[in-house]
Amino acid sequence: MQVAKLPQAKKRFGQNFLVQPAIVSRIVAVIAPRPGDALVEIGPGPGALTQALLAAQADGTGPLRVIELDRDLLPNLHALATPEQLQVIAGDALQVDFVQLATEAGAALRVVGNLPYNISTPLLFHLLAQKDAIVDMHFMLQKEVADRLAAGPGSSAYGRLSLMVQAQAQVEVLFPVAPGNFRPVPKVDSAFVRLSPCRPSRLPSELLPHFTRAVSLAFAQRRKTLANNFKGILDSAMLEALAISPSARAETLDFTTFVRLAEALAQKGATS
Numbered sequence: 198m199q200v201a202k203l204p205q206a207k208k209r210f211g212q213n214f215l216v217q218p219a220i221v222s223r224i225v226a227v228i229a230p231r232p233g234d235a236l237v238e239i240g241p242g243p244g245a246l247t248q249a250l251l252a253a254q255a256d257g258t259g260p261l262r263v264i265e266l267d268r269d270l271l272p273n274l275h276a277l278a279t280p281e282q283l284q285v286i287a288g289d290a291l292q293v294d295f296v297q298l299a300t301e302a303g304a305a306l307r308v309v310g311n312l313p314y315n316i317s318t319p320l321l322f323h324l325l326a327q328k329d330a331i332v333d334m335h336f337m338l339q340k341e342v343a344d345r346l347a348a349g350p351g352s353s354a355y356g357r358l359s360l361m362v363q364a365q366a367q368v369e370v371l372f373p374v375a376p377g378n379f380r381p382v383p384k385v386d387s388a389f390v391r392l393s394p395c396r397p398s399r400l401p402s403e404l405l406p407h408f409t410r411a412v413s414l415a416f417a418q419r420r421k422t423l424a425n426n427f428k429g430i431l432d433s434a435m436l437e438a439l440a441i442s443p444s445a446r447a448e449t450l451d452f453t454t455f456v457r458l459a460e461a462l463a464q465k466g467a468t469s
Contacts, residue, residue, distance in 0.1 A: 228335050247283070250309070308335070312336050333392065350449055373387070
């Protein structure tokens with residue numbers, strides 16, 4: 198892998214470029230591109246991972262698609278390969294229609310990227326909203342965010358993000374990545390993560406809004422009990438009928454308990 202002289206990173210884009218070939222090789226190894234894959238890279242920057250993915254593509258794999266917001270980086274990306282091998286999409290990944298991209302590719306997408314930390318959470322939700330068009334996602338994230346994604350009940354990292362993502366995808370934290378693997382060097386540790394959309398879904402689509410509300414209410418004031426956070430919505434007797442202690446706090450509840458809360462909210466809405 199040879200990367201041209203690194204461009205100046207721009208704070209407004211949250212850019213921290215991968216510069217360590219060993220980490221890039223490890224990323225490609227865990228992604229393991231296969232013939233027929235419709236690969237999409239978000240935020241390729243100067244192209245370190247892009248070049249490695251191009252080199253790893255087997256015969257029969259369609260063009261690698263990359264989405265880059267920084268227009269100053271586009272000429273170098275275009276120069277990495279022919280249009281038949283590399284399709285460069287100029288724009289904001291938060292505005293991209295990934296369902297349409299999958300339709301154009303003729304296959305569900307495998308999405309990868311070294312995500313700017315300032316957009317990682319909204320981008321995850323943007324992608325999960327289109328998860329039927331996605332096979333899997335492999336992302337470099339701030340370690341704190343990765344820990345929150347994978348956290349379970351009883352952990353201080355467990356919260357809204359954990360539940361909302363785990364409701365829709367299996368989360369695997371694959372390996373940590375130290376700050377020295379980037380330029381400029383970030384002030385935080387990173388981790389490489391795999392998200393695999395759940396098939397079948399863990400929640401019926403019609404229950405997702407109620408699940409979202411249940412999670413939001415439960416964690417609205419993290420240190421308060423469920424009886425306090427659901428006051429005026431589900432009283433103590435209703436919580437006990439669901440086999441949930443009114444004195445419990447949100448961080449102690451597992452996924453299935455939140456499903457019961459969501460079902461109760463849905464039923465209450467249907468009868469009120």
